Amino acid sequence: MAIPRAARTQRRTRIQEEKEEVILEAALDVFSVHGFRGSTIDQIADVAGMSKPNVLYYFRTKEAMHRALIDRVLFTWLEPLRAFDANGNPESEIRSYIRRKLEMARDIPRESRLFANEMLQGAPHIEDELRGPLKSLVDEKAEVIRTWAKAGKIAKCDPYHLIFSIWSTTQHYADFDVQVRAVLGQEHSGEGRFEDAARYLEKLFVDGLGIRHT
Amino acid sequence: MAIPRAARTQRRTRIQEEKEEVILEAALDVFSVHGFRGSTIDQIADVAGMSKPNVLYYFRTKEAMHRALIDRVLFTWLEPLRAFDANGNPESEIRSYIRRKLEMARDIPRESRLFANEMLQGAPHIEDELRGPLKSLVDEKAEVIRTWAKAGKIAKCDPYHLIFSIWSTTQHYADFDVQVRAVLGQEHSGEGRFEDAARYLEKLFVDGLGIRHT
DNA sequence: AGATAATTTGACCGATTGGTAAACATTACA
DNA sequence: TGTAATGTTTACCAATCGGTCAAATTATCT
Numbered sequence: 001m002a003i004p005r006a007a008r009t010q011r012r013t014r015i016q017e018e019k020e021e022v023i024l025e026a027a028l029d030v031f032s033v034h035g036f037r038g039s040t041i042d043q044i045a046d047v048a049g050m051s052k053p054n055v056l057y058y059f060r061t062k063e064a065m066h067r068a069l070i071d072r073v074l075f076t077w078l079e080p081l082r083a084f085d086a087n088g089n090p091e092s093e094i095r096s097y098i099r100r101k102l103e104m105a106r107d108i109p110r111e112s113r114l115f116a117n118e119m120l121q122g123a124p125h126i127e128d129e130l131r132g133p134l135k136s137l138v139d140e141k142a143e144v145i146r147t148w149a150k151a152g153k154i155a156k157c158d159p160y161h162l163i164f165s166i167w168s169t170t171q172h173y174a175d176f177d178v179q180v181r182a183v184l185g186q187e188h189s190g191e192g193r194f195e196d197a198a199r200y201l202e203k204l205f206v207d208g209l210g211i212r213h214t
Numbered sequence: 215m216a217i218p219r220a221a222r223t224q225r226r227t228r229i230q231e232e233k234e235e236v237i238l239e240a241a242l243d244v245f246s247v248h249g250f251r252g253s254t255i256d257q258i259a260d261v262a263g264m265s266k267p268n269v270l271y272y273f274r275t276k277e278a279m280h281r282a283l284i285d286r287v288l289f290t291w292l293e294p295l296r297a298f299d300a301n302g303n304p305e306s307e308i309r310s311y312i313r314r315k316l317e318m319a320r321d322i323p324r325e326s327r328l329f330a331n332e333m334l335q336g337a338p339h340i341e342d343e344l345r346g347p348l349k350s351l352v353d354e355k356a357e358v359i360r361t362w363a364k365a366g367k368i369a370k371c372d373p374y375h376l377i378f379s380i381w382s383t384t385q386h387y388a389d390f391d392v393q394v395r396a397v398l399g400q401e402h403s404g405e406g407r408f409e410d411a412a413r414y415l416e417k418l419f420v421d422g423l424g425i426r427h428t
Numbered sequence: 429a430g431a432t433a434a435t436t437t438g439a440c441c442g443a444t445t446g447g448t449a450a451a452c453a454t455t456a457c458a
Numbered sequence: 459t460g461t462a463a464t465g466t467t468t469a470c471c472a473a474t475c476g477g478t479c480a481a482a483t484t485a486t487c488t
Contacts, residue, residue, distance in 0.1 A: 033335055038251030054436055113334050120327050123392040130396035138397050161414040165383045172382035178337040182344035183352050200375040208422025
């Protein structure tokens with residue numbers, strides 16, 4: 001019998017690389033909508049265009065697929081926060097952070113929904129990542145914000161809740177997309193809503209944080 | 215055989231009233247965490263402390279339970295927006311709206327998560343309510359905000375995105391509770407975080423919307 | 429080309445799914 | 459108290475679940 005990927009130490013084949021990509025792509029489609037429990041391997045196999053045993057040849061369990069997906073997406077998703085620069089000036093840093101997050105909500109909404117689903121379920125698979133790497137990163141950036149506040153560059157405010165508010169307002173356009181479309185109506189549901197959102201949010205945060213325009 | 219509730223036209227019994235309450239309570243527990251597809255009648259019956267066929271005696275299908283739950287929760291959830299008063303002054307109205315929403319995120323987070331789950335899945339069960347009653351309500355309140363802006367009471371801004379941003383920032387504390395706790399660390403995960411959030415968000419929105427303190 | 433390793437599939441497994449049937453137990457009301 | 463309506467449970471159903479297995483197919487390398 002063939003040796004499944006996970007038990008092997010050798011190099012990955014071209015086919016492996018391709019098929020694993022196809023499967024994770026399909027898994028993202030399914031998991032991001034129905035969550036872990038609500039998704040089935042059959043669904044994923046269907047979307048991926050292959051048989052269920054074939055999917056299970058590359059990922060031995062449903063959990064393994066989900067795990068691989070989370071790991072990959074977690075990195076991408078935190079990229080904008082990592083880019084948050086202590087040496088930049090507050091206004092442009094915050095503006096571009098908001099823009100980047102909104103672009104991600106627009107361009108890769110499934111990734112956002114995958115996380116949202118995980119959070120709603122109490123993050124049973126990634127609690128360690130939250131308490132570890134994520135917390136460290138946020139702690140670091142919170143310190144940057146606090147420094148800015150002490151230097152009088154922005155108003156004094158709780159840096160953690162500031163970060164939460166940027167996360168929530170931007171990811172809202174991915175996670176609650178249906179609601180946003182429904183409320184805005186068909187005429188405002190084009191891609192232009194992201195530009196409107198960016199304009200509004202940038203102003204809200206720049207003014208709300210008492211940032212002096214330079 | 216007994217006639218299930220849904221097919222009956224007569225008054226509801228005391229027992230019916232009680233048991234339906236118990237079931238919906240249990241269903242809220244389960245649906246809010248796992249979503250519709252990820253939840254099972256067995257789970258709900260277990261939490262409700264009754265047998266599966268007994269649950270199905272009161273609600274003939276899983277969908278019927280979910281439907282009843284959504285209908286009930288939708289009303290409660292929109293209460294704060296309904297209370298948004300055109301005759302009040304912008305500062306106090308916005309402050310109290312934020313407070314109310316945060317209180318709900320703290321006191322009835324399961325309701326928030328139920329909706330969030332529904333949104334993530336594309337709102338297959340409540341799209342009509344979104345396009346109808348919800349949109350109407352938001353349209354009405356958006357008009358109020360626009361009036362305030364025209365009167366110079368608050369800065370000009372897109373009223374829809376303003377409402378979205380209040381929704382998302384406040385509900386974040388219910389939907390992403392695990393993440394918030396993980397990032398804040400154990401020492402700041404007491405109920406005090408809601409007070410911190412309220413302080414931060416009120417300032418953000420009051421200043422961000424250019425509301426003059428009176 | 430032939431051998432070997434990698435990939436794919438159909439048939440299948442026990443457990444769980446949403447839901448039903450009918451016997452049994454309890455309640456409400458005359 | 460009797461009885462009809464209401465409520466509850468056990469046993470069960472077909473469909474679907476995550477996952478296995480061995481056989482068949484395809485790709486790779488000499």
